[in-house]
Amino acid sequence: MHSRSNRLSISALLILAALAAAWVIPLLWTFNTAVRPPDQSVSVGSMFQADMTLANFARAWNYAPFGQYYLNTIILVTGVLSLQLVTTTLAAYAFARMSFRGRDFLFLMFLLQMMVPAEALVVPNYATIRALGLVDTRVAMMLPYIASAFGTFLIRQTFRQVPKELEEAAAIDGCGTLKTLWHVFVPLARPTLVAYGLVSVCYHWNNFFWPMIVTNSPDKRPLTVGLALFAKAVESGADWSLVSAGTVIVILPLLGLFLVFQRQFISSFMQSGIK
C-alpha cells in the first residue's frame, strides 16, 4: 500500500469527518454534561458558555460507593491477571516444548474454551459456584476466567520461537524446567505477556454480566455493576448530570491510559483477535 497516494480525496475526508463527529459527540456530550450545573445542562445554547463545576462528581461519589467499586474492580483485574499469568505460562510451556501422552486431547479441551465464551455458560457455572458456597465472593468472579486458553495459545506461540540453544544452555547450567521457564522463556516473552495483560485488564475492567450474576452486595461489586445500579436509580429522576458524572468516573482511567499508550493498546488488541 506504500505506493498509494498519501492525499485523501475531499469527499473521503468529509465522510471521515462526519463519522468522527458521530463517534466523538456521545463522549464529549457526556463530559460536557458532567461538568455543568444540573440546571444549565438542559438548554441547547449552553454547551460552551455555561459555568464549569465539579459538584456533580462529588454528588455521584456520595450517591454511590464508587471508591469501594474502584477497589473491587482493581482487586478483580489484578487477581485475575496474576492467576492467569501463572496458569497460562505453565500450560503454554508444556504445549510448546513437551511431548506427553494425551497432549492432543488436552489441546482440544483448551481449544473448546476458546470457542465457547464464558458468557454462554453463566447458568451452569452459577450452579457450580452455589454448590461450592462461593456466591457473592471475589473468588467466584475470577474462577471461570483464571484458565485462559486464549492466553495459553498466545504465549505458546512466543515460547515456540525461543531458540533451543538458550534452553540447552540453561539446562547445562543446572536449571530445572521451572527455572528455565522463569529465567529464559518469561523474559523473552515479555512483549506478549504485556499485550495479553493489557487485553485481560481491559476485558475484566469492562466485564459486567458474570460479576453481576455472582455478586449481590456493594462491598464486592465491580465498577460496571455499580454503574448499572447507579444509572438505574438515577435515571428515573432524569438527573443526567449525575449519570454523566458517574459515567466519567468509571471510564476515565482506561480512557486516560488508552490516550497515553495508544500504540500499545491498539497493537495488543490486534494481536488478541479475541476480546
Add this chain to the structure above:
Amino acid sequence: MTVQPADRKARRRAAPRTGTVSPLRAGPYLMLAPAAILLLAFTIYPILSSAYGSLFERNLSTQQQMIWTGLGNYQALFAAPVFRQVLRNTLVFAAGTIPVSVSLAMFLAVQLNRRFRGSALFRTVFFYPTVIPMMSAATIWLFMYTPQYGVINRMLGTLGLPDINFLGSMETALPAIMVMSIWKDAGYFMIFFLAGLQSLPAELYEAAELDGASPWLQFVRLTFPLLMPTTLFVSTVSAINAFKTVDQLFLMTTGGPNNATNLMLYHLYEQAFAFFDKGIAAAMTVILVAILLILAVFQNQYVDKRVHYH
C-alpha cells in the same frame, strides 16, 4: 491431566517428538493441571451438565424434583412465541450489525491506512469505544436516546422534527441498540483491516498504478479480494458478538418494549434467574453453545488463522 500410573510412565517413549526431555515425567501434567482442572470445571462440565439437564423438566405437581422429558424442553422452546421472537431479534441484530460494522471498519481502515495530518487522531476517535465498558457505553447512549434531553432528540428539535422515544417504541428500540453496538465495535474491527492492509504486497499496487488503474479500481480488483480472509474473520467475530450481546440490555431496555430487544443471552438470563426454569435454561444454553461452536469452527477452519494451533 492426571498423573499416569508408574508402570505406564515407564513404558512411555523415551524420546519425545519435539522439545527437550523433561526431568520430571509428571512434569507436563503438573504444569497443565491448574489450567486443565479449571477448564474441566468451568467449560467442559457446564457444557455436559447443561446437555444432561436440558432433558429434564420441573415436576409441576411437586415443584421439587426434575423429571425426564427427553427433548421436551427443546420442543417447548421452539413452540414458544417469545423464544421465536428472541431468535428472530438476534438474527435481525446480526444481519443488521455485521454488514454495517464490517464495511464501515473496512472503509475506515482503507482511508486511515495512509499517513496524513490527523490520521492518528481519526484512529483514536474510532477506536476509543473499544476500551470503555459496554455498561458505560450504555449509560452514554441511554442519555443520547432520551426524549427531550437527549442529543439526538435535541437535534431533531432544532430541525423542527417531533421527539422520538427511541428505546420506548417497538419499531426503533432494536435498531437503536444496533446503532450503539456498531459504534462500539467498528473501531475494533478497523484495526484488523489495518493489519490486513499492511501485509498486502506493495508491488501489486505499483503495477496497478503504472497501468493507470484508478483508486476505486484498485480497491475493487486488489484490496477487496485480498482482504477477504480478514473480512471473513471479522464477520465471524461480529456474529459471535451478536449472540453474546447482553450488557446494554440490562440498563437500556430490559429486553423491552414487549420483548422487541430481547436477545438470546438476555432471555437465557431471564429464564434462569427470573423465571427459575432450569430445564429450559439448560436447553437454551445448549442451543447457544451449539451456535457459538459452529461459528468458531467456521472461524478456525476457513478463516485467517491468527493463532497457529499445530
